Amino acid sequence: MISSIKFLFARTLGALMVLVIVAILVFSLVHMASGDPIAVLLGDQATASDIAQVRAMYGLDQPLWTQFFLWVQQVLHGNLGTSLFLQRPVAQVLIERAEPTLLLAFFSVVIATLIGVPCGALAAVWRGSKIDQVVSAVAMLAASVPSFWMGLILIRVFAVQMGWFPASGYGPPEASLAGRIDHLVLPSVVLGVLNSALIIRFTRASMLDTLGEDYVRTARAKGLSETTIMVKHVMKNALIPIVTVIGLTAALMIGGTCVTETVFNLPGVGGLVVRAVLRRDYPVIQGTLLVVAFIYVLINFFIDFLYTVIDPRIRLRK
Template sequence: MLSFLIRRLGGAVLVLAIVAVLVFLLTRLASGDPVALLLGDQATAADIAAARVQYGLDQPLFTQFVLWIGQVLRGNLGQSIFLQMPVLHALAERAEPTAFLALFSVAIAAGIGVPCGMAAAVWRGSRGDQIVSTVAMLGASIPSFWFGLILIQVFAVHLGWFPASGYGDPGAPMGDRVQHLLLPSIVLGVLNSALVIRFTRASVLDILGEDYVRTARAKGLAESVVLIKHVLRNALVPIVTVLGLTLALMIGGTVVTETVFNLPGVGNLVVRAVLRRDYPVIQGTLLVIAAIYVFINLAIDLLYTVVDPRIRLGGSS
């Protein structure tokens, strides 16, 4: 186990180093000058030059990169050019809606995808299997922004059951904020459940053909006991994998949904930073998202030993 952790942590550091280099280079290659955007059309060339010196943008790219990496290693992601605050502070202010949105969405995706995938596998080849598979394929094809707008029109505008956008007032109770997150969570949860259905169906189909499942049925065990205790439990490894990866992707991929529902989350922060060419925010946010993605993958590997005790990481017994 220890050797496995050392290898994976070493790989995580390498991945994050590559991400840091790519993010830094890509932000600098993009057209547009953040200082010119910040100061506006009325700024003189002298004003722009002075601001570039203030933010260190007058130095060679290699020097800028070394200085930025030095800050990152000290736990400092830099200072936002437009927000005039540390990037970590800006991320902390916007982390809550994104984190809750991702967690609620994965819960909805699992609540829909796992039972439907199991039902499709048990009913293999039947009309029910075809319906579930068709719905899953349709769900994977629907654009999230279109689905979000439809839900807003029906449940927020016509029925008035949910808020159409926003995250509530700054001092709003948690229940009010959860209400603002329900519609966007349903959007992401329903659409991502399509992938969970497909993985669950395939995994359960593999287990249904095993000898121990036939033996359990031959012993006269109830079908629900066979499906939950013997089938689902042994099919959990790929299901846990897809749910973990879905969570990681949602944390970094809620940009469209947050924009449609005007949520002040990390995705909204990234969109504004890209439009403003706010280099520190873009670099810091993408690096943090990459770190979360890497360590969620590590957590999934560790969770395998809990889901299936037969798995031993790193080849140890």
């Protein structure tokens, strides 16, 4: 019990430190970028006095350290700020854009796992064979293909030529969730296939390490079937690095769907961030990156606890 409390305290403290560092870096990098958001907001016809007046209205004329502490104070009160261009709270905008991004990330991780784990396991079991060579070649190819190129190919084949799926968008506003799923099939396949490459390689490497352990040779000496050995001994003991890479893939999906969402014109967080960067919309950029960092921390926190479920020999410790 005491060790669990210490573990929770240590992980929580570490998570807070990560979020503080991310907040400082995000705020600094955003404000160091060239371009004035107020000048973009007011347009070319605005005078210098107009720009100065609006900058003072939003507090952008204050020193950076003052702006930073005011922003941190807002965040601590659950307020991520107000978008300069949308004139709406950043939290509200993120909630509205979260559904397609989260669903896209979830389906992509499922596809990547369903492809990566079995293929990596087959490559490890049949090491050096044609199967291993083909799986390794496919994994290398998947890791090299740009997501936008694969997205355009799938749109041309399955949306334009065959008409099986929508080419873009997320359906009409009145559509139900079930009616929107078909809009996520092609982008999910793109991200799932491309990100399965890393899972394939980690699964193969982890299982190869486990196959060389003494208890595997002992199980074979006892006459256990290969299926029993692979399921109960090899795969079970190889799960720790596999779960780790799947968790990291999920985190990367949430923060790295910008290109795919742009190709398929999905109204997700990725498109929101792209437009915010082009407009220099500081509150949206800062709030979105901070939320993504928080999700990263939560996923890593969950993975740490999942280790103890997979392998009871692992104890929660500082």
